[in-house]
Amino acid sequence: MTTRYRIGEFARLSGVTSKTLRFYDQIGIFRPSTVDPLTRYRYYLPQQLEELASILALKGLGVSLAAVQNLAAKRGSPESKRKLVQELQRLRQNLEESIQTSARSLNYIDATLADLDLGTRPIPVVLKRRPAIPIASIRSKVRSYTEIDNLEWELLNALPSQSIGDLRGTLWHRCADSGSLEGEPFVALKQWVPARGFYDLKQLSAATLACAYSGPDDDSAEQAYDAVKRWMAIAGYRLAGPKREIYLENMLEIQFPLQAA
Amino acid sequence: MTTRYRIGEFARLSGVTSKTLRFYDQIGIFRPSTVDPLTRYRYYLPQQLEELASILALKGLGVSLAAVQNLAAKRGSPESKRKLVQELQRLRQNLEESIQTSARSLNYIDATLADLDLGTRPIPVVLKRRPAIPIASIRSKVRSYTEIDNLEWELLNALPSQSIGDLRGTLWHRCADSGSLEGEPFVALKQWVPARGFYDLKQLSAATLACAYSGPDDDSAEQAYDAVKRWMAIAGYRLAGPKREIYLENMLEIQFPLQAA
DNA sequence: ACGACCTTAACGGTGCGTTAAAGTTT
DNA sequence: CAAACTTTAACGCACCGTTAAGGTCG
Numbered sequence: 123m124t125t126r127y128r129i130g131e132f133a134r135l136s137g138v139t140s141k142t143l144r145f146y147d148q149i150g151i152f153r154p155s156t157v158d159p160l161t162r163y164r165y166y167l168p169q170q171l172e173e174l175a176s177i178l179a180l181k182g183l184g185v186s187l188a189a190v191q192n193l194a195a196k197r198g199s200p201e202s203k204r205k206l207v208q209e210l211q212r213l214r215q216n217l218e219e220s221i222q223t224s225a226r227s228l229n230y231i232d233a234t235l236a237d238l239d240l241g242t243r244p245i246p247v248v249l250k251r252r253p254a255i256p257i258a259s260i261r262s263k264v265r266s267y268t269e270i271d272n273l274e275w276e277l278l279n280a281l282p283s284q285s286i287g288d289l290r291g292t293l294w295h296r297c298a299d300s301g302s303l304e305g306e307p308f309v310a311l312k313q314w315v316p317a318r319g320f321y322d323l324k325q326l327s328a329a330t331l332a333c334a335y336s337g338p339d340d341d342s343a344e345q346a347y348d349a350v351k352r353w354m355a356i357a358g359y360r361l362a363g364p365k366r367e368i369y370l371e372n373m374l375e376i377q378f379p380l381q382a383a
Numbered sequence: 384m385t386t387r388y389r390i391g392e393f394a395r396l397s398g399v400t401s402k403t404l405r406f407y408d409q410i411g412i413f414r415p416s417t418v419d420p421l422t423r424y425r426y427y428l429p430q431q432l433e434e435l436a437s438i439l440a441l442k443g444l445g446v447s448l449a450a451v452q453n454l455a456a457k458r459g460s461p462e463s464k465r466k467l468v469q470e471l472q473r474l475r476q477n478l479e480e481s482i483q484t485s486a487r488s489l490n491y492i493d494a495t496l497a498d499l500d501l502g503t504r505p506i507p508v509v510l511k512r513r514p515a516i517p518i519a520s521i522r523s524k525v526r527s528y529t530e531i532d533n534l535e536w537e538l539l540n541a542l543p544s545q546s547i548g549d550l551r552g553t554l555w556h557r558c559a560d561s562g563s564l565e566g567e568p569f570v571a572l573k574q575w576v577p578a579r580g581f582y583d584l585k586q587l588s589a590a591t592l593a594c595a596y597s598g599p600d601d602d603s604a605e606q607a608y609d610a611v612k613r614w615m616a617i618a619g620y621r622l623a624g625p626k627r628e629i630y631l632e633n634m635l636e637i638q639f640p641l642q643a644a
Numbered sequence: 645a646c647g648a649c650c651t652t653a654a655c656g657g658t659g660c661g662t663t664a665a666a667g668t669t670t
Numbered sequence: 671c672a673a674a675c676t677t678t679a680a681c682g683c684a685c686c687g688t689t690a691a692g693g694t695c696g
Contacts, residue, residue: 124632128649128695129649129650130648130649130650131549135631135636137509137511137512139687140650141686141687141688142685142687144652145685145686161650161693161694162650162651162652163650163651163694163695164650164651168631168633168634169634171634171636172507172634175507175508175509175596176507178507178509179507179508179509182510183491183492184488186684186685187684187685206499207496207499210492210495210499211496213488214489214492214493217485217488218489220485221482221489224478224481224482225482227444227474227478228475228478228482231444231471231474231478232475234471238467238468238471246433246436246437247436247440248398248436248439248440249443250398251398252398333436334436335433335436370396370429371386371429372429373430373432375396389669389675390675390676391674391676400661401676402661402662403660403661405678406659406660422667422668422676422677423676423677423678424669424675424676425676425677447658447659448658
């Protein structure tokens with residue numbers, strides 16, 4: 123009297139839907155013990171509940187069905203054990219990261235809710251990855267913004283116009299020890315340009331950036347700076363290099379390079 | 384000289400791919416400022432970077448594009464603010480839960496890795512939701528398993544056979560105060576049966592269960608019990624009611640009702 | 645004969661990634 | 671003129687849920 127279950131009952135017993143069982147059969151990850159060749163009804167055995175459980179346990183840990191299939195294929199071999207360990211370690215990594223980012227998001231949501239409660243308009247802050255790009259720049263201590271404008275003008279004039287890319291901006295270095303502020307206007311380069319003592323040729327390094335936008339006025343820029351600072355504090359990131367100001371047509375993009383903290 | 388960006392450049396500036404921009408255009412969540420009617424080229428304005436940023440910020444918090452669209456539709460209205468707050472609160476909830484389950488999974492993965500390292504074969508444990516079902520049962524203090532078998536036999540004989548469902552098993556009550564153990568064999572009911580003093584008619588309550596399978600022998604059952612106990616301790620759940628033993632053809636399913644802890 | 649089951653097939657949903665084939669800008 | 675861009679269209683992914691239109695079991 124070896125009981126066989128039809129799909130519906132097996133579904134109820136195992137806790138998944140019959141559609142899921144049909145799907146698992148179709149992709150070959152978990153098949154019924156027998157199939158009636160006439161009616162094509164699927165029949166399952168009690169022992170298969172455990173087999174399915176081992177699949178569901180893995181899936182419950184976040185393993186993809188493809189990976190489960192991979193692992194189940196060569197079950198019992200010593201190689202499979204290594205594979206499993208490897209997969210679980212990958213998973214561990216992912217889980218830790220997802221917990222981190224979830225926690226950051228949670229904090230930020232709370233802060234945003236508090237802002238909304240106070241009626242403050244939240245300024246959107248977004249994360250971006252930027253690749254490294256070649257730039258030409260001039261770095262200098264600055265006393266006024268006019269000085270920066272002058273530096274930039276000189277930089278642009280010193281370079282052959284066909285080498286100048288679309289991206290322009292200023293890097294702001296704050297030296298903790300001296301407390302002094304240095305500005306470094308830069309332009310992206312499309313082509314090689316001759317090295318001269320007058321400007322530096324370097325790379326704007328690849329980075330993850332927290333970004334916000336502002337109008338061209340100081341007030342608006344200050345708000346954007348504050349928004350990014352708050353965002354970083356709340357989300358638990360730290361600054362990792364000079365801040366970047368990107369010039370857009372009557373707009374400014376404020377970028378803070380990030381380091382997980 | 385109001386600069387317009389073509390899709391590629393706007394994509395680079397904003398940090399999303401041009402495909403994403405086309406997709407957002409298609410679903411109407413974020414459209415280019417102008418489209419050349421001849422070439423159908425999309426053109427974007429610098430100000431749109433901020434508009435897109437506000438969308439990306441929400442998405443970064445885990446809001447679905449549908450929800451973003453919903454929120455963006457009536458932006459500025461006081462109703463939109465309530466909607467936004469509501470959405471953020473829903474999100475907060477989800478994030479907290481996902482952090483919880485991720486943390487549980489993390490612990491369980493670590494334990495599984497430790498087991499694998501020791502060469503122990505991990506017994507799969509899975510979570511299931513079960514609905515309430517009507518049962519008939521007899522509860523009693525027990526000294527031996529034979530007694531349970533007898534009780535079950537009596538129960539089955541006392542009931543009209545056409546009312547007896549497929550599910551049979553035993554509930555195990557452990558009374559903390561007395562330290563005594565009581566067993567309660569039960570059978571699921573397909574139909575109404577007369578109430579008699581001899582057996583109880585009740586509901587097997589709906590529950591979330593941690594489950595494992597074992598063979599019919601005591602040794603195997605003990606291992607399954609231990610596996611579930613360990614799993615619960617590691618994942619941080621607590622027992623919420625009598626344990627359930629489900630009888631399957633030459634197999635046992637061990638079920639522990641759960642309570643988040 | 646009735647209801648509760650089972651079958652396959654096909655489309656839907658999320659948020660785009662990935663070709664492919666053809667036209668446009670610099 | 672060639673390189674680098676753009677367009678639409680269509681399929682793919684993961685993991686099934688959800689009809690729909692029929693055969694089958696007790």
